[in-house]
Amino acid sequence: xxxxxxxxxxxVPQPLVAGERLTLGQGQSHYLAQVMxxxxxxxxxxxxxHDGEWLASVEYVAKKSVTLxxxxxxxxxxxxxxxxxxxxxxxxKTELVAEKAVELGASALLPVFTxxxxxxxxxxxxxxxxxxxxxxxxxxxxxxxxxxxxxxPALLAHWPEDRILFYGDxxxxxxxxxxxxxxxPHGPFGLLIGPEGGFSAEEHRxxxxxxxxxxxxxxxxxxxxxxxxxxxxxxxxCWLGDWEEKPACAPMESHx
Amino acid sequence: xxxxxxxxxxxVPQPLVAGERLTLGQGQSHYLAQVMxxxxxxxxxxxxxHDGEWLASVEYVAKKSVTLxxxxxxxxxxxxxxxxxxxxxxxxKTELVAEKAVELGASALLPVFTxxxxxxxxxxxxxxxxxxxxxxxxxxxxxxxxxxxxxxPALLAHWPEDRILFYGDxxxxxxxxxxxxxxxPHGPFGLLIGPEGGFSAEEHRxxxxxxxxxxxxxxxxxxxxxxxxxxxxxxxxCWLGDWEEKPACAPMESHx
Numbered sequence: 001x002x003x004x005x006x007x008x009x010x011x012v013p014q015p016l017v018a019g020e021r022l023t024l025g026q027g028q029s030h031y032l033a034q035v036m037x038x039x040x041x042x043x044x045x046x047x048x049x050h051d052g053e054w055l056a057s058v059e060y061v062a063k064k065s066v067t068l069x070x071x072x073x074x075x076x077x078x079x080x081x082x083x084x085x086x087x088x089x090x091x092x093k094t095e096l097v098a099e100k101a102v103e104l105g106a107s108a109l110l111p112v113f114t115x116x117x118x119x120x121x122x123x124x125x126x127x128x129x130x131x132x133x134x135x136x137x138x139x140x141x142x143x144x145x146x147x148x149x150x151x152x153p154a155l156l157a158h159w160p161e162d163r164i165l166f167y168g169d170x171x172x173x174x175x176x177x178x179x180x181x182x183x184x185p186h187g188p189f190g191l192l193i194g195p196e197g198g199f200s201a202e203e204h205r206x207x208x209x210x211x212x213x214x215x216x217x218x219x220x221x222x223x224x225x226x227x228x229x230x231x232x233x234x235x236x237x238c239w240l241g242d243w244e245e246k247p248a249c250a251p252m253e254s255h256x
Numbered sequence: 257x258x259x260x261x262x263x264x265x266x267x268v269p270q271p272l273v274a275g276e277r278l279t280l281g282q283g284q285s286h287y288l289a290q291v292m293x294x295x296x297x298x299x300x301x302x303x304x305x306h307d308g309e310w311l312a313s314v315e316y317v318a319k320k321s322v323t324l325x326x327x328x329x330x331x332x333x334x335x336x337x338x339x340x341x342x343x344x345x346x347x348x349k350t351e352l353v354a355e356k357a358v359e360l361g362a363s364a365l366l367p368v369f370t371x372x373x374x375x376x377x378x379x380x381x382x383x384x385x386x387x388x389x390x391x392x393x394x395x396x397x398x399x400x401x402x403x404x405x406x407x408x409p410a411l412l413a414h415w416p417e418d419r420i421l422f423y424g425d426x427x428x429x430x431x432x433x434x435x436x437x438x439x440x441p442h443g444p445f446g447l448l449i450g451p452e453g454g455f456s457a458e459e460h461r462x463x464x465x466x467x468x469x470x471x472x473x474x475x476x477x478x479x480x481x482x483x484x485x486x487x488x489x490x491x492x493x494c495w496l497g498d499w500e501e502k503p504a505c506a507p508m509e510s511h512x
Contacts (some may be wrong), residue, residue, distance in 0.1 A: 078476070103483050105475065138477040172502035177494050219361065219499035220334070221394040227359050230483065231490030238433050238491045243475035246428035 005074065006055065008036060008044040009136045011143055016051040020070040021059065029066040032058070038066075045074055049142035052077040075248060078141045079107075081241040082188045084163070085233060086110040086155055088195035089119040093226045095130045100226075101144065102134035104233045105241055108145040110190075112155050116197035122149050139248050152203055155192075156210055163188040165213045166236065168228050170198045173208065174215025177232065181239040184214075191236060193229040261330065262311065264292060264300040265392045267399055272307035276326040277315065285322040288314070294322075301330055305398035308333040331504060334397045335363075337497040338444045340419070341489060342366040342411055344451035345375040349482045351386045356482075358390035358400060360489045361497055365400050366446075369407040372453035378405050395504050408459055411448075412466055419444040421469045422492065424484050426454045429464065430471025433488065437495040440470075447492060449485040 010032075014022050024032065032038045038058050046068065047053040053075040056068040085106040087097055094111070101109055109131065111122050128146050135143045150158070159165060164187060166180065192207075199207065207213050218228060237243055266288075270278050280288065288294045294314050302324065303309040309331040312324040341362040343353055350367070357365055365387065367378050384402050391399045406414070415421060420443060422436065448463075455463070463469050474484060493499055 100483050100486075103477055103479050104487065105477055138479065140477050170503060176500045178499065181494075217499065217502060219493065219497065220501040220504050221359055221361055221396050222503060223359050223394070227356050227486065230356075230486045231360065231494075234487030234490045235494045237475065238437075238487075241475065243434065243473065244432045245476040246473060247426060247478060248476050 006043045006045045008032070008038070009053070009139070010044060010046050011132045011136055012046050012048050014048065016046060016048055016054045016070050018054075018070060018072060022046070022056065022068045022070065024066045024068065026064050029062075029064060032066050033061045044068070046070065047141055050077060053141060075141065080105045080140065080142055080144070081237065082107055083233075083236060083241060084108040084110060084190035085229065086112050086165070086190060086192040087229050088112055088114045088117045088193065088225065089122050089149075090196060090225050091118045094119065094122060095127065097226050097229050098127050098130050098146075099134040100230045101233060102131050102140060103138045104230065104237050105140070106144050106233060107142075108147060110147045110155060111149045112192070113149055113151040114195050115152075115200035115203055117195040118197075119195075124148060152206065156206065156213075159190070159212065160188070161212055163190055163212065165190045165192055165210075166232065167192040167207050167213050167215050168194065168232055169204070169207075169215035169217060170194065170222070170228075171204060172217055173204070174217050177216045177218065177235050180214055180216050181235065184240075186240065189236060189240060191229075191232055193225060193232065196225045262299045262301045264288070264294070265309070265395070266300060266302050267388045267392055268302050268304050270304065272302060272304055272310045272326050274310075274326060274328060278302070278312065278324045278326065280322045280324065282320050285318075285320060288322050289317045300324070302326065303397055306333060309397060331397065336361045336396065336398055336400070337493065338363055339489075339492060339497060340364040340366060340446035341485065342368050342421070342446060342448040343485050344368050344370045344373045344449065344481065345378050345405075346452060346481050347374045350375065350378060351383065353482050353485050354383050354386050354402075355390040356486045357489060358387050358396060359394045360486065360493050361396070362400050362489060363398075364403060366403045366411060367405045368411050368448070369405055370451050371408075371456035371459055373451040374453075375451075380404060408462065412462065412469075415446070415468065416444070417468055419446055419468065421446045421448055421466075422488065423448040423463050423469050423471050424450065424488055425460070425463075425471035425473060426450065426478070426484075427460060428473055429460070430473050433472045433474065433491050436470055436472050437491065440496075442496065445492060445496060447485075447488055449481060449488060452481050
């Protein structure tokens with residue numbers, strides 16, 4: 001018994017088990033009932049980052065809340081590759097970088113405050129909402145963890161020593177990404193991309209004297225910070241991540 | 257005799273030789289005189305895609321035209337890697353893809369009309385202006401050629417047979433990009449990225465039956481078309497392009 005996969009996917013915080021009833025929050029209820037005009041009996045897909053992706057049917061539509069009934073498993077849970085993205089938020093583009101990082105499978109987003117940064121504060125809740133929306137749309141099974149904004153020394157002080165940190169060195173230091181990727185053992189990784197103005201001389205020194213940090217270059221052209229984040233993340237995912245897997249958008253077999 | 261590199265770089269169509277006088281068009285004249293407030297005696301950098309990058313000084317500022325005098329060579333000419341990007345224009349994001357492709361060093365942009373495309377016409381002049389602006393800003397020495405909008409059968413019919421065309425197969429066919437990149441000989445390359453809605457079944461069949469076309473996948477998550485273009489272009493440039501070169505933003509030695 002198969003049926004076409006629903007075209008709406010929602011991330012929910014609740015545990016997902018067959019027969020479970022979920023009452024959606026105001027935002028998702030509004031989206032489902034008013035924007036997408038779903039009615040009792042309609043099907044959607046839900047996921048929570050732990051229990052896989054489930055089919056759920058709309059049970060009851062009230063003015064400010066929609067209740068779903070979870071019916072059957074569509075896809076088993078899968079973790080995204082263990083790849084963190086630390087990045088200096090970019091004026092007007094922080095959400096865009098978060099959205100692309102979710103599509104490209106980053107498992108954690110770590111906004112970093114650097115010397116030449118223009119953005120001095122971030123709205124973590126808004127960033128989380130963006131990450132959830134991007135995960136819903138790109139068929140991802142989990143949502144990356146979004147860490148609190150910290151400065152570069154704090155990032156390095158809290159960084160696990162066994163996790164290699166690839167750092168985009170716009171000053172031309174470092175080896176090529178190709179060489180780095182071809183020579184490294186597998187293991188947990190992170191990527192650090194600086195702000196539009198680049199890192200300061202002191203930051204470059206601090207990074208280069210940190211054992212787990214590996215500087216790399218991205219060629220002769222000056223990449224915008226958002227381009228650099230997407231480009232480097234893509235290379236890392238292509239070489240060390242899960243790009244050998246097939247897309248999950250084909251109609252699913254029933255697991256129930 | 258060295259001096260700091262000017263912070264304004266302009267693409268000009270004229271030949272560049274020491275002593276040459278250039279009269280800028282209305283747009284660039286307005287930008288230089290009114291927006292950036294440059295006056296007679298100020299220095300800027302100019303390039304034309306053939307003769308290298310030159311220092312030029314503002315000679316005369318009139319209401320609608322600025323005249324420059326070309327003084328000395330700052331950098332020798334360099335060609336971008338021979339990598340074409342064929343892409344289905346994306347509603348509201350065509351210029352963004354062009355900008356990123358210029359930063360990532362694509363040597364030609366080929367807008368392609370596909371079955372599921374939403375965008376049915378493009379403004380080639382506007383796209384060229386965007387590409388020029390992106391080249392000026394990213395320290396690139398040339399501007400990619402922008403071809404006329406054609407449909408997929410015409411693209412394939414005019415494609416040189418010795419140029420491998422990597423095609424992003426969102427349906428999950430094809431091998432991984434990593435394997436493709438590791439196994440291919442060097443040579444001229446192209447990349448094809450489809451529209452938001454993906455290629456049609458007929459287009460997939462047409463592509464797969466074309467000898468110079470190599471399908472590849474980009475993992476389990478569904479990438480937006482603009483993300484896919486940037487991500488795949490970055491991987492190709494990282495593996496087959498010029499990312500082993502250093503950025504050209506350091507102060508230059510005098511060649512005069």
